[in-house]
Amino acid sequence: MTRRITLRDLATETGLSKGTVSRALNGYPDISPATVARVREASERIGYRPLALAQSIRTGRSRSIGLVLQMEQHDAQRPFLAEFLRGITRAASAQDWTLTVATAESEDEGLETYLRLITERKADGFILPRTLRQDPRVALLRDAGFPFVLFGRTEDSTECAWFDIRGERAMQQAVTRLATFGHRRIAFIGADSIYTYATKRLDGYRTGMTEAGLSPCITTGHATAEDGAAALEALLDGDAPPTGVICATDLLAVGAVRSCRARGLKVGHDISIIGYDGSREGQAMEPPLTTFAVDQVAAGTRLAEMLIARIGGTDPHELRETADAVLREGGTDGPPPGN
Amino acid sequence: MTRRITLRDLATETGLSKGTVSRALNGYPDISPATVARVREASERIGYRPLALAQSIRTGRSRSIGLVLQMEQHDAQRPFLAEFLRGITRAASAQDWTLTVATAESEDEGLETYLRLITERKADGFILPRTLRQDPRVALLRDAGFPFVLFGRTEDSTECAWFDIRGERAMQQAVTRLATFGHRRIAFIGADSIYTYATKRLDGYRTGMTEAGLSPCITTGHATAEDGAAALEALLDGDAPPTGVICATDLLAVGAVRSCRARGLKVGHDISIIGYDGSREGQAMEPPLTTFAVDQVAAGTRLAEMLIARIGGTDPHELRETADAVLREGGTDGPPPGN
């Protein structure tokens, strides 16, 4: 373990003072270009790397991205967390940032955790996953004047930077796809509308149905596979059972498929089911679920980049992006029976 | 944003000097018990919390646990990462520690990442997931004299602290279970033997077979679901096709089940399959996979606690624990046909 190379080392190496070297590296205007170049070169040569935490004690910045995972229901089952983290950390380490992760068991504990991370300066900003339509975290961070980036929008996005997947477009595509197959009774099994994504996806379904000239059939507020199964049961027991079903999440779709099987319906033939997420459970099924896959690595990458920019002072209005989920054709959908 | 409560505040509050207060809080022997109590009380009262990063600049400790995820093949597909993180962060934050996560695309990049985190003091120690039999990370950290805890053992565990799940016992149980059902030809589809867990599980299978007085039938080196499917194909095409199959991972089992279905075999009836992991894919299947589930939250919790103890100076020999995977009965196994 050789001693770290410190700023003082760089100072003696260049024959300058500590302060001058520091300002040279940080782009202060009162250092001559020649000196800046000299310092840069020497820094490179002897392999100087500033100690982020030493900087942070004065600057208040720790070069670290915060991510708080709320472990209630949904978040506990994040199949793509690894991919998401990969995206974040890749973008972060490219700029010498790191990722600090915390978890919370409830919403309240989550909010406390944000405050704790802020006061302990463990993070300079946060990525907020799985936004709610009315999100208390947004209120909290906005009040605290602390930078953040949303993964998904909220109802009131004033002064917010966000990155979102156009789930509404995917759902619309799903309707179009089924309608083109010849389906006329297409139902939607939706998630809990406290989540923004849930209402967005529902909107997309509605739009698609209107476009296709069909009348919607909607049930919402579902979360688990069991919910999905129950919802489909109810639909099939109704007056006009659907021939096509679009689910807001793969989890719901998996449940729906299960209850079809229980009734002896051949999915993809007797009934069509489309999900959303591109989850592994969906792909492990036989036949694999037709679904819309989200590139979680890309999402994480962009979110991290945007957050770092936001922390750097970029206007939040410039930090708003969307990406599309892409159709992954499986074997759970097709023409309706009799076509 | 009110200003942080700093050590100086606490000093003026108690009428002591900064240094004395610091030593009082850190248990130095040259402070009278009365003073220590007084400082503790005042600290509690005004809500003082030391700024970890400020401490760390002098002490070299950042009160942070490091976790590097290697994203090659396996790790990218960690269904339980959220659970694992939950365990870690819960134990960590209970002692005012945090978790720093990084990812790496390859082994080499992984090793570099460890060095980077060490020199930047982003972590005081590491949890090493998914250990190899011969693990270069162990060599690296041991050389650097940096504390770590293994999730799983390595071949050479000298001076190592570890936590492991007794996969061998689970596999042995699996054999016993199938043998009790009446199976006599029980095959094993194993994973890549560079991983310790793979050889351990194989050992368990071997032990179980010997106990049951049966002769083993082994194929190893498999990773993906496709591998599992292909392995089972080969077994079924062999001279004495097995009636029971034990897979080292759920992923392999999912593949195996798939190829059974393709052949028209009814899993759980015509052939029995048991997995290991307790993965969501396995549970999403119809019928759900019989498997051995691992409590990832508990694993993360213990690993974090052990690492903190290790960093605190506890002898690694005292930090060695195992836990068992528990059988989760699904519908993919039962008596062999004709019983």
Added chain:
DNA sequence: GAACGCACCGAAACCGGTTTCGTCAACCAC
């Protein structure tokens, strides 16, 4: 009663950086 040892605490240096402030020389205008 002076010398000694010890328990207890304050002062100050220190960790590795950042930032403020002041200085000095060179340049400019008049």
Added chain:
DNA sequence: GTGGTTGACGAAACCGGTTTCGGTGCGTTC
């Protein structure tokens, strides 16, 4: 030639802690 800017840097304070060092008051000892 004088005064006022300006550019470029050094010195020193600072951030919030930790740790070393030294000094005080008190009880012992001879």
